[in-house]
Amino acid sequence: MFAEERQLVIAALVAAEGRVTVTDLATRFGITAETVRRDLDALEAARQLRRVHGGAVAIDHLSLSEPSLEERQTQHLDEKSRIADAAMRMLPASRTGSILLDAGSTTERLADHLASWSPAVTGDQLLVITNAVPIAGQLSHNEAIQLHVLGGRVRGLTSAIVGAGTVAQLGMLRPDIAFIGANGISATFGLSTPDTVEAAVKSAIVMSARRVVVLADASKLDQDTLVCFAALAAIDTLITDAAPSAELAAALWAAEVDVVIA
DSSP: OOHHHHHHHHHHHHHHHSEEEHHHHHHHHTOOHHHHHHHHHHHHHTTSOEEETTEEEOGGGSTTOOOOHHHHTTSSHHHHHHHHHHHHTTSOOSTEEEEEEOSSHHHHHHHHHHTTOOOSSTTOEEEEEESBHHHHHHHTTOTTEEEEEOOSEEETTTTEEESHHHHHHHTTOOOSEEEEOOSEEETTTEEEESOHHHHHHHHHHHHHOSEEEEEOOGGGBTOOOSEEEEOGGGOSEEEESSOOOHHHHHHHHHTTOEEEEO
């Protein structure tokens, strides 16, 4: 196979799988690692992929790449609905429970379910704290829910409320459960997001809650973006829609994270 033909195949693999490694490509094509690296260099120069340690990733997997909330609201809808169903079963079973909903498309699916929530026992109360403008709008019409919206600056791309004031407010709260999203979850980098100000709020959410539940569809697994906001050991439960890879599963087990497959 000529180099040009091989590079077309490599570009297609990266587009389909999101990531390739030098070792796997060398084995697949029966060539040396040095030849693979030259192919990857040529493809990066042609803006077909981005070189990373040990291989390459698709252009849309760059550490600063971040789709808008509107884009994410149309992706993996069935998976996110199943994750939200599983999260509903984790609501505090107490007379006065409190939860915190992070900004994000999967937590919004949970908010869709909560919009029609009513207590199983008359008189039970549920306080919902959020830093997400869309979630606040969804829940504002449910009189059974006590809604607390954190203050701060609204980040247009994600409709998340962020800033130093938001972080300070979180430092004074202790909700029973925080349901939080992430752009990437990896064995080595933990939980990450592309934006530094959102990362600061997410870190504060993780630190504030008695229990931290991550809601993330399988496309977020084995990915990392620019800013780590929590180590795996800082979370209690991951709800996702497919079994994690062997490497990530081992890291989650070592960190004593419960994994729920929805």
